[in-house]
Each structure stands twice: as structure tokens, then as C-alpha cells.
Amino acid sequence: MGEGILLAHVDRGVLLPEAQRIARLEAALPQIEAAVAGESDPVAVQATLACLLWGTLAQANWCGFYRRVGEAMLAVGPYQGGMGCLRIPFDRGVCGACARTAATQLVPEVHAFPGHIACDDATRSELVVPVLVQGRLEAVLDLDSPHVAGFCAAEARLLEGLVARVFRGISG
Ligand code: SME
Numbered sequence: 001m002g003e004g005i006l007l008a009h010v011d012r013g014v015l016l017p018e019a020q021r022i023a024r025l026e027a028a029l030p031q032i033e034a035a036v037a038g039e040s041d042p043v044a045v046q047a048t049l050a051c052l053l054w055g056t057l058a059q060a061n062w063c064g065f066y067r068r069v070g071e072a073m074l075a076v077g078p079y080q081g082g083m084g085c086l087r088i089p090f091d092r093g094v095c096g097a098c099a100r101t102a103a104t105q106l107v108p109e110v111h112a113f114p115g116h117i118a119c120d121d122a123t124r125s126e127l128v129v130p131v132l133v134q135g136r137l138e139a140v141l142d143l144d145s146p147h148v149a150g151f152c153a154a155e156a157r158l159l160e161g162l163v164a165r166v167f168r169g170i171s172g
């Protein structure tokens with residue numbers, strides 16, 4: 001069992017081969033979408049995704065949301081993992097780059113990313129997906145891993161699809 005959805009157990013921190021990670025995420029996605037179907041409160045959806053993606057992505061050491069709270073400022077939202085930074089301006093870090101550009105950031109080695117914010121020294125790679133509602137950036141989904149190249153492009157595409165579907169029409 002995963003946490004709340006039906007998935008085989010994988011120990012926290014294990015980086016499965018890419019094909020297995022994609023299969024695991026593809027198995028989880030319909031279950032995650034079913035879990036939040038009909039919910040219109042953004043925090044309820046963010047919290048449930050943070051929980052269920054944490055159970056799915058064993059390679060992650062942080063999984064959650066930063067919410068837009070100003071013209072160019074993010075504040076931490078629901079997450080799982082170690083304590084995250086409370087605020088991230090749009091001009092800082094991988095999350096800020098995602099918020100500023102509204103484009104997914106797949107960073108295989110954070111030490112090579114100028115301005116990376118090291119909330120956890122163990123983090124080596126990161127995937128940040130923008131949450132756009134009617135073209136406006138409302139939040140970012142941030143995933144960190146202690147592995148170099150902990151996330152791949154196929155995982156990024158699958159997660160972009162998930163956030164596009166579950167946050168459609170949900171702003172705030
Ligand atoms: N590493 C991130 C900051 C977010 S926390 O580590 C959870 C960044 O550079 O945006």
C-alpha cells in the first residue's frame with residue numbers, strides 16, 4: 001500500500017529506474033485525480049496532492065506547494081518532508097524561476113543552478129511545475145530529491161498534466 005492509494009511499498013529515498021518510476025506515477029495519477037475529484041478548495045487539493053505524491057515519489061525528500069501571495073512572492077503551502085523555506089521571491093531559486101517564467105524547471109543537479117536556495121543540504125535535484133489557472137500563476141509544485149537526476153522529463157510531463165487537470169478553475 002502507498003499512503004492513501006494502492007501502490008507497492010517503496011522505501012523513502014529509493015531512486016527506482018526511470019521506467020519503474022513512470023509506471024508507478026502512471027498507476028497513481030488516476031487514483032490521485034479520483035481522490036480530489038469535485039473539490040474546489042485549493043488548499044484541500046494541494047494538501048491531498050502533497051500527501052499522495054509523497055507516497056508515490058519515493059525518491060523525494062520534499063514534496064509540496066509554494067503559493068503566490070503577491071506580485072512576485074511565494075509562500076510555503078501544504079507539503080511533506082523536511083522544513084522548507086517560508087518565502088521565496090520570484091527572483092530566487094528554482095521555485096522563483098518557475099514562478100517568474102511559468103515554465104517547468106527540471107534541474108538534475110541543483111549545485112549547477114545559479115541562485116538555488118538550499119533549504120536542505122541533502123537536496124541534489126529538483127522538479128518544479130507551475131500551477132496556472134486561466135493563464136495566471138497561482139502556485140508551484142516543488143519536488144526535491146537527494147539523488148542527482150532524481151526526476152526525469154517524462155515525470156515532469158505527467159505532473160504537468162496532473163496539475164493542469166486538478167487545478168482547472170480552482171484559484172486562490
Ligand atoms: N530549493 C528550492 C527551495 C525550496 S525548498 O528547498 C523546499 C529552490 O531553489 O527554489
